[in-house]
Amino acid sequence: xxxxxxxxxxxxxxxxxxxxxxxxxxxxxxxxxxxxxxxxxxxxxxxxxxxxxxxxxxxxxxxxxxxxxxxxxxxxxxxxxxxxxxxxxxxxxxxxxxxxxxxxxxxxxxxxxxxxxxxxxxxxxxxxxxxxxxxxxxxxxxxxxxxxxxxxxxxxxxxxxxxxxxxxxxxxxxxxxxxxxxxxxxxxxxxxxxxxxxxxxxxxxxxxxxxxxxxxxxxxxxxxxxxxxxxxxxxxxxxxxxxxxxxxxxxxxxxxxxxxxxxxxxxxxxxxxxxxxxxxxxxxxxxxxxxxxxxxxxxxxxxxxxxxxxxxxxx
Amino acid sequence: xxxxxxxxxxxxxxxxxxxxxxxxxxxxxxxxxxxxxxxxxxxxxxxxxxxxxxxxxxxxxxxxxxxxxxxxxxxxxxxxxxxxxxxxxxxxxxxxxxxxxxxxxxxxxxxxxxxxxxxxxxxxxxxxxxxxxxxxxxxxxxxxxxxxxxxxxxxxxxxxxxxxxxxxxxxxxxxxxxxxxxxxxxxxxxxxxxxxxxxxxxxxxxxxxxxxxxxxxxxxxxxxxxxxxxxxxxxxxxxxxxxxxxxxxxxxxxxxxxxxxxxxxxxxxxxxxxxxxxxxxxxxxxxxxxxxxxxxx
Amino acid sequence: xxxxxxxxxxxxxxxxxxxxxxxxxxxxxxxxxxxxxxxxxxxxxxxxxxxxxxxxxxxxxxxxxxxxxxxxxxxxxxxxxxxxxxxxxxxxxxxxxxxxxxxxxxxxxxxxxxxxxxxxxxxxxxxxxxxxxxxxxxxxxxxxxxxxxxxxxxxxxxxxxxxxxxxxxxxxxxxxxxxxxxxxxxxxxxxxxxxxxxxxxxxxxxxxxxxxxxxxxxxxxxxxxxxxxxxxxxxxxxxxxxxxxxxxx
Numbered sequence: 001x002x003x004x005x006x007x008x009x010x011x012x013x014x015x016x017x018x019x020x021x022x023x024x025x026x027x028x029x030x031x032x033x034x035x036x037x038x039x040x041x042x043x044x045x046x047x048x049x050x051x052x053x054x055x056x057x058x059x060x061x062x063x064x065x066x067x068x069x070x071x072x073x074x075x076x077x078x079x080x081x082x083x084x085x086x087x088x089x090x091x092x093x094x095x096x097x098x099x100x101x102x103x104x105x106x107x108x109x110x111x112x113x114x115x116x117x118x119x120x121x122x123x124x125x126x127x128x129x130x131x132x133x134x135x136x137x138x139x140x141x142x143x144x145x146x147x148x149x150x151x152x153x154x155x156x157x158x159x160x161x162x163x164x165x166x167x168x169x170x171x172x173x174x175x176x177x178x179x180x181x182x183x184x185x186x187x188x189x190x191x192x193x194x195x196x197x198x199x200x201x202x203x204x205x206x207x208x209x210x211x212x213x214x215x216x217x218x219x220x221x222x223x224x225x226x227x228x229x230x231x232x233x234x235x236x237x238x239x240x241x242x243x244x245x246x247x248x249x250x251x252x253x254x255x256x257x258x259x260x261x262x263x264x265x266x267x268x269x270x271x272x273x274x275x276x277x278x279x280x281x282x283x284x285x286x287x288x289x290x291x292x293x294x295x296x297x298x299x300x301x302x303x304x305x306x307x308x309x310x311x312x313x314x315x
Numbered sequence: 316x317x318x319x320x321x322x323x324x325x326x327x328x329x330x331x332x333x334x335x336x337x338x339x340x341x342x343x344x345x346x347x348x349x350x351x352x353x354x355x356x357x358x359x360x361x362x363x364x365x366x367x368x369x370x371x372x373x374x375x376x377x378x379x380x381x382x383x384x385x386x387x388x389x390x391x392x393x394x395x396x397x398x399x400x401x402x403x404x405x406x407x408x409x410x411x412x413x414x415x416x417x418x419x420x421x422x423x424x425x426x427x428x429x430x431x432x433x434x435x436x437x438x439x440x441x442x443x444x445x446x447x448x449x450x451x452x453x454x455x456x457x458x459x460x461x462x463x464x465x466x467x468x469x470x471x472x473x474x475x476x477x478x479x480x481x482x483x484x485x486x487x488x489x490x491x492x493x494x495x496x497x498x499x500x501x502x503x504x505x506x507x508x509x510x511x512x513x514x515x516x517x518x519x520x521x522x523x524x525x526x527x528x529x530x531x532x533x534x535x536x537x538x539x540x541x542x543x544x545x546x547x548x549x550x551x552x553x554x555x556x557x558x559x560x561x562x563x564x565x566x567x568x569x570x571x572x573x574x575x576x577x578x579x580x581x582x583x584x585x586x587x588x589x590x591x592x593x594x595x596x597x598x599x600x601x602x603x604x605x606x607x608x609x610x611x612x
Numbered sequence: 613x614x615x616x617x618x619x620x621x622x623x624x625x626x627x628x629x630x631x632x633x634x635x636x637x638x639x640x641x642x643x644x645x646x647x648x649x650x651x652x653x654x655x656x657x658x659x660x661x662x663x664x665x666x667x668x669x670x671x672x673x674x675x676x677x678x679x680x681x682x683x684x685x686x687x688x689x690x691x692x693x694x695x696x697x698x699x700x701x702x703x704x705x706x707x708x709x710x711x712x713x714x715x716x717x718x719x720x721x722x723x724x725x726x727x728x729x730x731x732x733x734x735x736x737x738x739x740x741x742x743x744x745x746x747x748x749x750x751x752x753x754x755x756x757x758x759x760x761x762x763x764x765x766x767x768x769x770x771x772x773x774x775x776x777x778x779x780x781x782x783x784x785x786x787x788x789x790x791x792x793x794x795x796x797x798x799x800x801x802x803x804x805x806x807x808x809x810x811x812x813x814x815x816x817x818x819x820x821x822x823x824x825x826x827x828x829x830x831x832x833x834x835x836x837x838x839x840x841x842x843x844x845x846x847x848x849x850x851x852x853x854x855x856x857x858x859x860x861x
Contacts (some may be wrong), residue, residue, distance in 0.1 A: 051413045051417075107596060110548055110592075111596050111597075115589075117545055118590060123588045244416075245421075281428045284426035285424030286421070286425060296414075
């Protein structure tokens with residue numbers, strides 16, 4: 001437990017300090033945090049043994065909500081856009097969750113994939129509304145009523161995102177250690193027994209699914225604001241796969257894992273873009289194989305010590 | 316219009332059948348949902364197109380393309396598919412499904428880039444084989460024989476061939492035995508390692524064959540594999556994973572549905588397969604052609 | 613039907629040419645201890661599965677406390693007050709013993725606050741008391757996966773007990789428990805059942821356990837309860853001695 005906080009605190013201090021030392025990194029770090037949030041949602045589902053290859057849906061949905069609202073001048077304030085867009089994704093997750101919690105394993109994964117692909121296709125095809133494959137521009141909104149220059153907007157967005165990520169991570173850590181979180185793990189380890197305790201595994205999974213949708217939605221809302229642009233690619237299945245990749249890369253043993261994974265992901269992407277622009281996906285693929293075969297508990301596990309991490313995952 | 320849509324659907328459905336049946340077969344035997352399956356399709360397409368273009372460059376006759384398609388498909392199946400199975404998949408049988416999905420996802424990422432490095436990112440177009448076969452006239456509509464006759468014919472041969480292979484040959488029966496009860500089959504002395512490798516190669520070759528056949532009808536660009544995999548997921552899931560005849564019906568259904576959309580509601584053409592898949596999974600999650608097995612605990 | 617807490621009537625189940633239940637009926641009064649005996653592989657577990665909603669019979673009904681539960685899910689049946697332990701213990705293997713039991717207590721209490729750590733559960737004292745009953749107090753902090761089968765069976769029973777069921781099915785409760793500990797475990801277990809006035813139906817192969825702890829014995833044979841009576845009657849019955857006990861001993 002104390003290790004978990006130690007790793008989290010170390011990561012946090014590094015993140016707080018980084019933009020002050022090198023301002024150019026703020027956007028990349030913010031993007032990493034957003035992807036980390038989505039991967040945190042994946043981690044929650046992985047605890048139940050379920051993997052979604054479709055959480056790009058929630059990531060993209062809130063991103064487009066931000067884009068539409070900003071374009072329609074319905075809200076031009078970060079503190080308004082982010083909660084509304086996140087809630088919108090949560091609403092979609094609440095609807096999809098109603099039936100998706102009846103499925104397990106491959107069916108769970110494929111149904112998520114199919115639904116997200118429906119959304120992706122709509123985004124691409126309904127050109128007149130969504131701007132098609134080119135996407136939509138997101139005008140920079142105000143922050144606390146202030147109109148900011150790009151640099152300072154990015155600077156403050158980073159710290160806001162960081163604060164939100166910390167709150168989200170702490171909440172998820174608490175939830176996973178609670179009876180509900182343990183019931184969620186029980187879906188993976190013995191669903192029969194869970195039902196024979198009189199617990200509805202569907203209800204338990206529904207809560208987790210909603211949470212994962214909200215987390216992905218939060219990440220998507222912020223990424224739309226920071227990158228100033230949304231495209232259907234946010235909903236594509238490869239993007240959803242990246243979230244799973246990030247969760248596994250970071251390790252599902254603790255809530256700091258997805259954020260470690262997301263940082264590593266951005267670092268690899270950054271370096272690969274310079275040294276191997278054509279093959280950075282391959283680099284990621286090889287990395288993923290190495291993690292799966294040689295460090296199954298991920299970066300988090302490597303830092304926390306393998307035995308420790310597996311115990312933590314069980315605790 | 317309706318006829319045109321139906322013919323289109325037939326050609327398109329035949330193509331996805333080839334890919335999806337390989338996916339389904341692999342899942343049925345190995346229990347692994349191969350996310351990299353679309354990459355075999357794409358690589359098959361690129362290898363075939365390159366071979367056809369090279370042959371044309373050497374002044375060889377156009378008909379040679381057809382044997383070349385077959386050779387490229389098997390080559391891709393054995394070299395790429397065989398390597399992936401022997402090197403990676405073999406280590407993860409019986410492990411968590413999440414891990415299996417991720418390993419094949421990693422393979423997908425690697426193969427996507429490998430494709431770009433080897434074949435470049437410029438569109439590749441080798442339609443000589445399609446033109447060589449000419450066109451046929453059906454009720455006043457001209458259609459390429461290649462799409463109307465050859466591709467469905469190949470699909471039919473594959474369907475019948477697979478049925479015959481799985482039911483009538485020793486090796487095929489061993490595969491079916493493994494699908495039905497892995498442990499019992501192994502107890503009977505069936506060499507599962509060999510069966511897995513062989514099945515994976517067949518599955519990958521079928522995907523590559525689908526790719527090879529498609530290479531004459533469309534220009535090849537990076538990303539065709541990632542689109543195809545979702546489509547063949549849709550077909551395989553609609554049919555019920557592991558179902559071969561079911562995959563044929565589902566592929567046709569999705570093919571027809573899609574081309575109907577192309578003519579009547581073009582905005583929604585790419586949407587149809589996913590909608591069909593979602594609908595089927597919602598109503599009958601085990602697929603249209605699977606009977607439910609009783610759980611045993 | 614007053615007087616009976618559980619009544620199974622003419623349960624029928626066939627699959628794949630096997631007649632797993634063939635007019636199986638059993639009437640259980642409150643506070644009874646019924647042992648079900650019978651040859652191995654005869655489908656005694658199937659009978660429990662039918663009564664607890666894991667498998668639905670093709671015909672027949674199961675009535676619990678005056679309510680038809682035939683079509684209900686295991687979850688709904690559990691909530692009505694039927695607990696169950698399994699032949700192969702069904703536990704959360706990656707969790708500690710404490711967590712397993714606290715999860716059961718959370719299920720009973722419906723306490724699912726996401727802010728309350730499971731290990732700070734208000735019913736923690738009750739949890740230790742349950743462990744005391746099955747004699748496993750010092751294994752609390754162990755991961756279940758690391759424990760031997762016999763201990764897992766007892767934890768499985770403790771999980772069912774934690775729900776405070778009105779009726780409990782136990783599938784071979786003492787298999788895997790060493791013979792000299794068997795009676796000790798059964799003593800504390802029956803005391804706990806008495807204290808909670810919980811009716812118990814258990815499948816058992818050890819005839820010494822049956823003789824000592826059951827007040828009625830039902831013989832399962834040919835997909836039905838073929839014979840029932842007091843332990844003395846049944847255990848001395850010539851057919852039973854031949855078909856059941858002969859095979860076990």
